[in-house]
Amino acid sequence: MARENTRAIFLGILTPKKIFGGEKMQRIGKQTIEFTAKPKIESHGAVAGKKEAEGPLSADFDQTFQDTSLQTESWEKAEAQLQKEAVSVALAKGGLKPKDIDFILAGDLLNQCISSTFGLLDYNIPFLGQYGACSTMAQTLFLAAVLVDSGAAHRAAAVTSSHFCSAERQFRTPLEYGAQRTPTAQWTATASGCAIVGRAGRVEIVRGLAGKIVDLGVKDPANMGAAMAPAAADSIYQFLQDTHTAPSDYDCIYTGDLGQVGTDLLHQTLQQNNLDLTSRHQDCGLLLYDRTQQDVHAGGSGCGCSASVLCGHILSRMEAGGLGNILFCATGALMSPTSSQQGESIPGICHVLHLRRS
């Protein structure tokens, strides 16, 4: 009898918990998936450095740091701290604790993604490290939405970061060299953004597309915009084809960090395919800084650029009612200094998410 009882209790514990009812996810067209349970962005946080705080989106950040070392001993540790702060803000704004999050998907630009590892270590949340270069915010958000919509998670967090100083010394030269930057170069944002996907919130994730690696042979590491533009064109075109929608069906189509050079190339490429994006398009890399006042050359870039613009600026505008329906298309350049030194080209990638005020 006692054994029967124990068995009953065990079976009770073992009964798997069903989180979401309804249908499984569905595919539309060639590459797009439709989230049938429409996961929501339950909370979000964005933090940024001094230069970003001096830019036009200053008021949109939850926290800014005049001391971009964040009182740590190295730029890498500072970047990890940025990611920690972004998650902390997103949790606090949502009235959530780390134990309320079932998965955290995170990435950054540093070798072996150490900002994510060391920034998130203390949260004790199941961790899935992502690498999509500057497209990582869209990639983490896409997979967070898949995990929540599928019933695998109650809540999943998506977070990415970048830091100008850690990126410069890893990808280009240490700051102390004082190297000259070319006009096509972009400024890696010192920033981080975190979005928590769950079942409550005013913004829902409707559809998503994971991009293909697109390589048109661009080899100049000082011109990332040109390297990423073909991928942005490919993914946006395919998403519109798959969903039978036009740019005019969205209040805005945001690309990650093409900057001015990549933006011009994206418009040209899509125009050749009879798609006019110009009246609906904004680029996070062009929104983050005032290029007439701030010396950022072609615009902003880095994993933290589109992350902080999404989690600081875009989602707040959507929640406030200014925007109802957008595409978020973060772009990444999948290269390393080693691959460029070995003569490889710079392949690009772009993932697309359709967000809507519910």
Place this chain on the structure above:
Amino acid sequence: MARENTRAIFLGILTPKKIFGGEKMQRIGKQTIEFTAKPKIESHGAVAGKKEAEGPLSADFDQTFQDTSLQTESWEKAEAQLQKEAVSVALAKGGLKPKDIDFILAGDLLNQCISSTFGLLDYNIPFLGQYGACSTMAQTLFLAAVLVDSGAAHRAAAVTSSHFCSAERQFRTPLEYGAQRTPTAQWTATASGCAIVGRAGRVEIVRGLAGKIVDLGVKDPANMGAAMAPAAADSIYQFLQDTHTAPSDYDCIYTGDLGQVGTDLLHQTLQQNNLDLTSRHQDCGLLLYDRTQQDVHAGGSGCGCSASVLCGHILSRMEAGGLGNILFCATGALMSPTSSQQGESIPGICHVLHLRRS
């Protein structure tokens, strides 16, 4: 009328395609998810280098390369080629073409995961780059199973690679230095494995657990086994708790690449928690080489180690009927040379998958 027809055709195209019927995924206990549609491993391929071809698993690989440069100009390009070959073999064995795969999840140990980017570029499959160090094979397989089980994908491929020579020069010293290796050091496998998850196949993915980052303060980059063992203990213990199962419920529990040092620590840690793993446990890093004949010190490691052992050795044995029910627990050390130089410890992670012959 013509317009009505067009609209009808459009709506027809737009009707989302439902791939899987049945329930959404479910959560068990604290960290484990149950795949309700039980995605299957439809095909798999493993390729390896010269040293691995001289080891005890020689006959299990689909292809081996005596020339570990794979006739390319650099070790990094050779590693990318390994990944390309593993996917090619898995596709061919399954009678599949790249267009049959909806997502490819891939990762490696190189900075910015360039083996994955350049190895998979030509396949033109939607790409989601993963970074979990040597745990990446379990991570990619976990997310591939989520994508298929959720209905987001018909098929998703999981692939990882490592190369002894590219890893040595990036993480330690170039081979030409002839540096002495410590007895606790492990040998990075020159290998790659690819598994294609779909709806047909003899091995099904039953449950999965994404690990937490675990850091007990190990700082020696020449002793990865010790750094990863606590994470393996944490994830295996939690999985067994969540599912109310014991080691004896599985034919074998495979860890990724703890080597001899990490294996001993894992056994000790779990024994302190009243779990005796010894009779059911194998480590991929100890299976890949013959330590009495091959100079690999504490055993094998690298993203390609557990990937090639899973996709060459384990899955073949399961399909042949020798193994019915296993846990695959790949482990990773989430460090970089920079983080170690800056005095950081080496946090570990371990993801668990329950595979069963159906």
